[in-house]
Amino acid sequence: MRVVESRSTFPLEGALQALAHGEHLCSIYENQLDDSELLIPFLRIGLERGEKCVCIAQEGREGHLEQALTTAGIDVAAALASKALVLMSPGRVYLKGDSFDPYRMFTFWKDLSSRAREEGFSRLRGACNMHWILRGAPGTQPWLAYERHLSDLAADSQCLLLCQYDRSSFGAQHLLEVIRTHPRVIHRGTVADNIYYRPSELDSQADAPEFESLLNDLRKREHANYVLREQRAEDERRSERATQSQLVRVSRLTTLGELTAAIAHEVNQPLTAIIAHAGAARRWLSGDFPNVVSAAAAIDGITADARRASQVIARIRALARKADNHRDMLDLNEMLAETLVLVDAELRANSVTLRTAFEPALPRIFGDRVQLQQVALNLIVNAVEAIAALAQGSRELVIRTFLNERQEVQVAVQDSGVGLPEGNLQMIFEPFYTTKLHGMGIGLSISRTIILAHNGRLWAQQNTDAPGITVHFTLPSREDVATETGPGGAPP
Amino acid sequence: MTTPPPQRVALVDDDANLCVAFVELLSSAGLDCETYPSAEEFLRQASRETIRCLVLDLGLPGMSGLELLRHLRTNGWSIPIVCFTAQPDPDGKLAQQVLEAGAHAVLYKPFDPEELLRLLQPDGDDDTGGPDIGRRAGTTRRKHGS
Numbered sequence: 001m002r003v004v005e006s007r008s009t010f011p012l013e014g015a016l017q018a019l020a021h022g023e024h025l026c027s028i029y030e031n032q033l034d035d036s037e038l039l040i041p042f043l044r045i046g047l048e049r050g051e052k053c054v055c056i057a058q059e060g061r062e063g064h065l066e067q068a069l070t071t072a073g074i075d076v077a078a079a080l081a082s083k084a085l086v087l088m089s090p091g092r093v094y095l096k097g098d099s100f101d102p103y104r105m106f107t108f109w110k111d112l113s114s115r116a117r118e119e120g121f122s123r124l125r126g127a128c129n130m131h132w133i134l135r136g137a138p139g140t141q142p143w144l145a146y147e148r149h150l151s152d153l154a155a156d157s158q159c160l161l162l163c164q165y166d167r168s169s170f171g172a173q174h175l176l177e178v179i180r181t182h183p184r185v186i187h188r189g190t191v192a193d194n195i196y197y198r199p200s201e202l203d204s205q206a207d208a209p210e211f212e213s214l215l216n217d218l219r220k221r222e223h224a225n226y227v228l229r230e231q232r233a234e235d236e237r238r239s240e241r242a243t244q245s246q247l248v249r250v251s252r253l254t255t256l257g258e259l260t261a262a263i264a265h266e267v268n269q270p271l272t273a274i275i276a277h278a279g280a281a282r283r284w285l286s287g288d289f290p291n292v293v294s295a296a297a298a299i300d301g302i303t304a305d306a307r308r309a310s311q312v313i314a315r316i317r318a319l320a321r322k323a324d325n326h327r328d329m330l331d332l333n334e335m336l337a338e339t340l341v342l343v344d345a346e347l348r349a350n351s352v353t354l355r356t357a358f359e360p361a362l363p364r365i366f367g368d369r370v371q372l373q374q375v376a377l378n379l380i381v382n383a384v385e386a387i388a389a390l391a392q393g394s395r396e397l398v399i400r401t402f403l404n405e406r407q408e409v410q411v412a413v414q415d416s417g418v419g420l421p422e423g424n425l426q427m428i429f430e431p432f433y434t435t436k437l438h439g440m441g442i443g444l445s446i447s448r449t450i451i452l453a454h455n456g457r458l459w460a461q462q463n464t465d466a467p468g469i470t471v472h473f474t475l476p477s478r479e480d481v482a483t484e485t486g487p488g489g490a491p492p
Numbered sequence: 493m494t495t496p497p498p499q500r501v502a503l504v505d506d507d508a509n510l511c512v513a514f515v516e517l518l519s520s521a522g523l524d525c526e527t528y529p530s531a532e533e534f535l536r537q538a539s540r541e542t543i544r545c546l547v548l549d550l551g552l553p554g555m556s557g558l559e560l561l562r563h564l565r566t567n568g569w570s571i572p573i574v575c576f577t578a579q580p581d582p583d584g585k586l587a588q589q590v591l592e593a594g595a596h597a598v599l600y601k602p603f604d605p606e607e608l609l610r611l612l613q614p615d616g617d618d619d620t621g622g623p624d625i626g627r628r629a630g631t632t633r634r635k636h637g638s
Binding site for chain 1: 507509511512513514516517519520521551578579580601602603604605606608609
C-alpha cells in the first residue's frame with residue numbers, strides 16, 4: 001500500500017537551493033510529472049547561478065523538456081546559444097560507440113567540468129536520466145561500479161551530478177543498488193540524506209523489495225528532521241522575543257560559567273605543555289655537558305605552545321564578537337524593575353530597605369538588555385553585600401534614574417554600606433580587584449566594559465553626608481548616538 | 493651513576509602537543525617514553541613487557557582515564573600509574589576516587605615537571621619516602637624531603 005503524502009510538507013525549492021557542488025545524488029521518480037517537478041527547478045537554479053547545466057534527457061523526451069523549461073520562464077534558446085544549457089542524448093554520451101565505458105564517462109565529466117570553468121561558468125551541473133541502461137547495450141554491467149565512483153568524481157571535480165531513475169522501469173534489486181550508491185536520494189519531492197549509502201563496494205545481500213521501505217524510511221527521516229529543524233528555528237525565534245525572561249538571563253549567565261570553564265581548560269593545556277618544555281630545557285642545560293640543541297628544541301616548543309594559548313584567546317574574542325549583537329530600544333526603568341524582582345529575596349534576607357526614584361519620562365536607550373541587566377544586577381548585589389557587612393546603622397538601598405544635564409540617561413545605585421577606603425574608588429573597576437572574602441573581582445570590571453561598549457560611563461562616589469557609596473552609570477538617550485563609536489569619555 | 497631504565501614510561505593523552513612536551517621532558521631526564529592518544533589505543537597496542545609505569549590523563553575522549561585505570565587494575569596490571577587532570581577538584585573528591593581506583597598519585601594541570609619526574613624515577617624497592625614507583629633493585633635511590 002502506498003501512503004499518499006502531501007508534498008508541501010517538504011520545501012523542495014529550499015533543499016535544491018542548498019545543494020552544494022561536489023554532491024552526487026539520485027532521483028527516483030514515480031512518473032514524468034514527478035520527474036519534471038524536480039528536474040526543472042534543478043536546472044533553473046543552476047542557470048540562475050551562472051553554472052553550466054548539462055542535461056542528458058531520456059531518449060524521445062527532449063522536446064517535452066524544452067517545453068517545460070520554457071513554461072518555467074527560462075529562455076531556452078538563449079541558454080542553449082550561450083552554452084549555459086547543453087542538451088545531450090544518452091546515445092551520444094553513455095553509449096558512444098554502441099557500448100558503455102565507465103572510464104570514458106569519468107573522463108567525460110572531468111573534461112566537461114574543467115571546460116565549464118574555462119568557458120567562464122562557475123561550476124558544472126549535470127542531470128542525467130539513466131533510462132538508457134535498460135536498453136541492454138553492451139558494457140552496462142559495470143554501471144553500478146560507475147555510480148559508486150561517481151561520488152568521488154563529483155567531489156574531486158566539484159560538480160553537482162543528479163542521476164534520474166524511473167521507478168516503474170527499473171527492477172527492485174537495481175533500485176536498491178541505486179540507493180546504495182548515492183549519498184543523497186530525492187524521492188517524491190523530498191531531498192533525503194541517505195543513511196543507506198555505502199561508499200565502498202560492499203556486497204549487498206538484502207531482499208529485493210527492501211528498496212521501497214528504504215525510500216519511505218529516507219523520506220520520513222528527512223521530514224522528521226525538517227520538522228525538527230523548523231521547530232528549533234521557531235524556538236530560537238521565540239526565545240529571541242523573550243529576552244526579558246529570567247530564563248534567558250540565567251542561561252546566558254550559565255553560558256558565561258561554562259565558557260569560563262572551557263577557557264580555563266583550553267588555556268591550561270598549552271600552559272602545561274609550556275611548563276613541561278621549560279622543565280626539559282632546564283634539564284638539558286644543567287649538568288657538566290649541556291645539551292644546547294635539545295634545549296633549543298624545547299624552547300621552540302615553548303614558543304609554539306604559547307602561540308596556541310594566544311590562539312585560544314583569539315578564538316574566544318571572535319566568539320564574543322559574534323555574541324555581541326542583541327541590541328534593542330530599551331526602557332531602563334522597566335529593565336531595573338525586572339532586575340529588582342530577581343534580587344527581592346536577597347534584599348529581604350539581608351533586611352535591606354529598598355527605595356526607588358525612577359524618572360517616569362525617561363527616554364529609551366539602545367542596548368543589550370541582558371548585558372545591561374547583568375550590570376544592574378552586579379551593582380545591586382554589590383550594594384546589598386556592602387550593607388550586609390554592617391553590624392548596625394541604616395540598611396538602605398536607593399536606586400534612581402534620571403536625565404542628567406548632558407541629556408544622558410543616568411542610573412544611580414546608592415548604598416548605606418561599609419564604603420571603601422579613600423583612594424580605592426578607582427581601583428574597584430580594575431580586573432581581579434576585590435574587597436570581598438569570596439569575590440573574584442571581575443564583576444565591576446565586566447560592568448564597566450559593558451557600559452563603555454554602550455558609549456556610556458560608569459563611576460563610583462563616596463556618599464557625601466552618609467555612609468556608603470553610590471555607583472552611577474550613564475547611557476546615551478537617543479538612538480542616533482547609539483551607534484558604536486568606541487568607548488565613552490571618562491567620568492566627570 | 494644511574495643507568496636509564498630498560499623499561500618505558502607510557503603516556504596516554506589526547507593532546508598531541510602535550511604529548512610532545514612530555515616526551516621531551518621525560519627524555520631530558522633519561523626516561524624512555526611511548527605515547528597513546530586514547531585509552532582504546534593503549535589497550536589495543538600497549539604491551540606489559542615494555543611498560544614500567546603509566547602516566548594517564550583523566551580527561552580522555554571515549555573511554556575516560558578513570559575507566560582505563562579501573563580496567564587495568566581489574567585485569568591484573570600492577571604497574572604504577574600517575575594520573576593528571578585539568579579539571580578543577582577543589583574538595584579533592586576526584587583525587588580520592590582516582591587514588592581509590594589504584595592510582596599512585598594525582599597531579600593537577602599545570603603541574604611542576606620535577607614533581608612528575610620525581611614520581612617517575614625508578615626508585616629503590618624499600619618504601620620509605622615518596623610513592624614507590626619503579627621497584628627496580630640496583631638503581632640509585634633519590635632522597636626525598638630531606
